[in-house]
Amino acid sequence: MLLPLPAATVRALSLESHTALAAVIAGHATAPVVNRLFKTLYLTWFLQQGMGELPETEAFRSAEAALMLCSRCVREGREWRLAEAGRVALCRILALNDHLLACAPAHCHAEAMRRLRKLATLRALGAPSDLP
Template identity: 35%
Template sequence: MPQNRKKSLSGNQPRRKPLGKAELLPYTAAHVREQLLCWHLSLAAFKAGKGNGDLLAKLVKALYLTWYLQDAGFGAVKREVYLEAEGILDAAAHSASRDVWIIENADCRPIIEILDLHEQQLLCAPVFAVHEAESRVVRFARSERRAPW
């Protein structure tokens, strides 16, 4: 039996479209810088007490996206860092009920560590892997789970 035969799909599996060159390569450095600037400006707004729900959502999405890319094999930060960052973002969300949108400067280290990892992930992970991680973030958001870890 030849070993180079294509694996046949079962009746339940949809045929996957072949990936194009743009999906197999990482994002451009310019795109990564733009994304990174967005996240760091969001964090800077919170440090200045000028945060809001949209900026919080961007930081939370970056946190979860980084986790799922790490799960796919792109870089690593200890789970405790994610838990610490999540706690800080949760506290920022809870203080918003008092119309206070702030993250103290001293609390930023775990968030910055995750954003730094995410920058490295976006510079090396192929676009299709990022899209798959984004899909996982969406599925997680629709689930009843408290956290992806």
């Protein structure tokens, strides 16, 4: 559990996130695509905390706000365009996610996934964001 995730797993997870971001940037946001980016956002937050690093709160907040707006537009069937600040923040989060997936010990990833599942359950019950 002290070793990082297998390289093939890291590549697959990274590809899912980058493909989702490319779809959102191109204006092809769907609920599963936006949910994938939310998952990446919160997983990155939890991984960074698990590694003992202080997360860049502003980038996470900006990315979360952009995804919240996108999610609302998708639910309401409205057209969606990602603002530049949201795009920049999401790109930063995905780059950080790539780095953390490649170097975080497997036990940190497992704990981050546990926290992500708990957050998903709480959010389904109406709890607010986990970001400060």
